[in-house]
Amino acid sequence: MSIQLVFLGTGSGKPMPRRNVSSMALFREGELFLFDCGEATQIQLTRSDLRPGALEAIFLSHFHGDHVNGLPGLVGSLTLNRRDRPLTIVGPRGLKKWFKCLHELHILRPGFQVKLIEVTKAGTVFEGEGYRVEAYPLEHRVPAWGYAMIEDSRPGRFDVGRARELGIPSGPLFGELQKGSTVTLDDGRVIEPSQVLGPPRPGLKIAYCTDTIPCGSALDLARDADLLVHESTYPPGEEELAHARGHSTAKDAAQCALKANARRLILTHISQKYLQLDEFIDGARQIFPNTEIARDLAKFTVERRDK
Numbered sequence: 001m002s003i004q005l006v007f008l009g010t011g012s013g014k015p016m017p018r019r020n021v022s023s024m025a026l027f028r029e030g031e032l033f034l035f036d037c038g039e040a041t042q043i044q045l046t047r048s049d050l051r052p053g054a055l056e057a058i059f060l061s062h063f064h065g066d067h068v069n070g071l072p073g074l075v076g077s078l079t080l081n082r083r084d085r086p087l088t089i090v091g092p093r094g095l096k097k098w099f100k101c102l103h104e105l106h107i108l109r110p111g112f113q114v115k116l117i118e119v120t121k122a123g124t125v126f127e128g129e130g131y132r133v134e135a136y137p138l139e140h141r142v143p144a145w146g147y148a149m150i151e152d153s154r155p156g157r158f159d160v161g162r163a164r165e166l167g168i169p170s171g172p173l174f175g176e177l178q179k180g181s182t183v184t185l186d187d188g189r190v191i192e193p194s195q196v197l198g199p200p201r202p203g204l205k206i207a208y209c210t211d212t213i214p215c216g217s218a219l220d221l222a223r224d225a226d227l228l229v230h231e232s233t234y235p236p237g238e239e240e241l242a243h244a245r246g247h248s249t250a251k252d253a254a255q256c257a258l259k260a261n262a263r264r265l266i267l268t269h270i271s272q273k274y275l276q277l278d279e280f281i282d283g284a285r286q287i288f289p290n291t292e293i294a295r296d297l298a299k300f301t302v303e304r305r306d307k
Ligand SMILES: [Zn+2]
Pocket: 012, 013, 022, 064, 066, 067, 211, 269
C-alpha cells in the first residue's frame, strides 16, 4: 500500500517548456486528486500515465493565476470526455463566484455535478474511505490554504499465536477481533481486541504547502508528515526578497520540515528565473538531509511505515 505523487508543474509565475506552473497529482487506491491546477495541467496529465477519469477532487491553494488558470480548461475537457460522476473542487472564498461567472459567460457548462467547497476555517474539508484532507491557513499576498491528506490509522497486526494460546477458535471470531470488536467465547470468556492485536498502524500524512512565507500554521500543516511538499520559490540566501513577495526559500522549506518533524521534503514552485537548482537542493540538505526537488512529471512513491 502506497501513495504516488506526480508533479505536473513545478514552476512559479508563468508556464515554461522546462517547468510548467503549479499542479501536483496524488494517486491513492484508485483515486486521483489534484493540488492546484495551473495552466496546461491537462496537457501535463496527458503526458503522464494518470487517467483524468479517476479524478475525485481538486484542491486549490489560492487564486493566483499560476495555481488555477488550468481549471476551466480541465473541467471543460472532462465534459468533452463525457464524465458523468460528480467532481469536488475545494478552494478559498470566491470559488463559487468564479464558477458562476464562468457559467454565465458560457465559458464552462460542465456536463456533470461540480461540488464546490469554499474553505473558511482550518480543519477537515474533504473525507473519503480511509482518509481525510485538512486545510491550514498560510501567509501569502492573498488568502491561501495548505492541505494535508491524512490516512486513518489501521488496526494493529493480528497475533495468531496469542489468539490460539487464549483458546480462540479460528474462524469468524478472528475476523471480528481483527476489525476491533470484542467477542465472547462459548465458555463465557470475553476477549478484547487489544489482547490479540498489536499497536494501531498509522496511515500516511502528505502535506502540500504553497504559497507562503514561514509561519506557525505551515508548521502545523507539516507536523509529523511522512512527506512535506513545500514551496521554494527562491534559493537559500534570498530570504528577504522571498518574504517581501510572500514566498519561501529552500532554506525556509528545510527549516519547516526540520521543526515540524517531517520525514521527507520535496521542493517545488521554483522561480522560472533559476535554471540550475543545485543551490536549492544543497542549501536545503544542509538543514534537512532527506530533501529532493520536484521536476515536471517526476514521480514519487510514499510507502506506509508498517505495511
Ligand atoms: Zn504561486
